[in-house]
Amino acid sequence: MTEVKAAGGSDMAADLNGAMKGFVNELKGFREDIQKKMQSQEERMNMIDRKTAIRGRTPLSTVAEVELPHQKAFNAYLRSGDDDGLRGLVIEEKGLTVASDGGFLAAPQVAETVQNVLRNGASLRQLANVVTVESSSYEVLVDKGDMGAGWADEAASTETAPGGIERISIPVHELSAMPKASQRLLDDAAFDVEAWLAERIADKFARSEAAAFITGDGGSKPRGILSYPVALNAEAGEGQIGSVNTGELGDFSPTAPADALIDLIYALAAEYRANAQFLMNSKTAAAIRKMKDADGRFLWTDALAAGQAPQLLGYPVLISEDMPDMDVESLSVAFGDFRAAYTIVERPDLRVLRDPFSAKPHVLFYATKRVGGGVTDFRAVKLLKFA
Numbered sequence: 001m002t003e004v005k006a007a008g009g010s011d012m013a014a015d016l017n018g019a020m021k022g023f024v025n026e027l028k029g030f031r032e033d034i035q036k037k038m039q040s041q042e043e044r045m046n047m048i049d050r051k052t053a054i055r056g057r058t059p060l061s062t063v064a065e066v067e068l069p070h071q072k073a074f075n076a077y078l079r080s081g082d083d084d085g086l087r088g089l090v091i092e093e094k095g096l097t098v099a100s101d102g103g104f105l106a107a108p109q110v111a112e113t114v115q116n117v118l119r120n121g122a123s124l125r126q127l128a129n130v131v132t133v134e135s136s137s138y139e140v141l142v143d144k145g146d147m148g149a150g151w152a153d154e155a156a157s158t159e160t161a162p163g164g165i166e167r168i169s170i171p172v173h174e175l176s177a178m179p180k181a182s183q184r185l186l187d188d189a190a191f192d193v194e195a196w197l198a199e200r201i202a203d204k205f206a207r208s209e210a211a212a213f214i215t216g217d218g219g220s221k222p223r224g225i226l227s228y229p230v231a232l233n234a235e236a237g238e239g240q241i242g243s244v245n246t247g248e249l250g251d252f253s254p255t256a257p258a259d260a261l262i263d264l265i266y267a268l269a270a271e272y273r274a275n276a277q278f279l280m281n282s283k284t285a286a287a288i289r290k291m292k293d294a295d296g297r298f299l300w301t302d303a304l305a306a307g308q309a310p311q312l313l314g315y316p317v318l319i320s321e322d323m324p325d326m327d328v329e330s331l332s333v334a335f336g337d338f339r340a341a342y343t344i345v346e347r348p349d350l351r352v353l354r355d356p357f358s359a360k361p362h363v364l365f366y367a368t369k370r371v372g373g374g375v376t377d378f379r380a381v382k383l384l385k386f387a
Helices: 002-054 071-078 108-120 183-187 193-215 256-266 284-289
Strands: 129-132 135-145 165-171 173-177 180-182 230-232 241-243 277-280 316-318 332-338 341-346 351-355 362-375 381-385
Touching: 071 183, 071 193, 071 351, 108 193, 135 341, 165 362, 173 193, 180 183, 183 362, 193 362, 241 256, 256 284, 256 332, 277 284, 284 316, 284 332
Parallel strands: 129 341, 230 241, 241 381, 277 316
Antiparallel strands: 135 165, 173 362, 180 362, 277 332, 332 381, 341 362, 351 362
8 A cells, every 4th residue: 555655646746747847838938929029019110210210200109100090191181182081080189170161270290390480480489479379369468557556554555546458459360371282293102291391381481470570561461560650769659669760861870870779778678678689680780790889899799609699789689681671761670578579479270271273283282370460568679760
């Protein structure tokens, strides 16, 4: 009986060892499978990144980002006019919807590219207060004067006069551009139609906006800063921009040309001078840049680093070619806190309508956005008049 038990124990030990070896082998095989799958996934991602790098685009982190549904649908609409994907697509987070009166709201990548160009352009947009709205206008409440104040003690207090409030309404207007491309170019898969469209739209919008913010009449476009009534600074009232004369008709004074610039600076109230800047075009800047003080030092200081603005008498200068040249009674130089003085109002959506019929065999892309602008604080800006 003892020998039988010993034999039985030996068989059980052998079975246990065999089971353990089988388990270890299965675990090892499972680990190898997982490693192969992870390696295969990594190779696919590297291939995607290489392809996007060859096309000149930023490498994407996931496969889902490569094939965003709204991007594919918008691309198909631009290339062939196939709008089924856009009409059946609702992506609230990405802001891509069907416009009720024709066309489609552009994909966020296109809209953001256009906005970046507008923000970085040499226009009043760089300096002004920019507000995004969803309505057809924007209302601003502006204090006409300082709120009254008085001293008081425990026994008596002084009644103060209320400050005046003015309501200014800035409507938005439709800004449009219509770039044109051939259908053969759109059929080329290597042609980046979205980047091309964004570049063309941004260029046309930037030039139109910059001009309107300076000289627009406010009819079907923003009201420009030079379209408002102007009066000598000492006589300027409500709704008028104060001006300083150069002392010479159409030019600076030949004896003391810098005096007019100094008078312009101190015509602006002290609370606005801290954030003030000059605004002029290149021809006017060329004339001012030659000016020197009594010790022979130039009044103009070049930027010390890329991206910085040059300075005139210690204040930054923005060159905007839409400012007028020096001429008889021209308003060629502006100085002020433009963020307080001027407000730009815009709606965030960019709308695109594909038109393959009006300019055959070419395809037109009618792009629109809504933007407005106007002076909201007349005390925050002064103009130099060549008179």
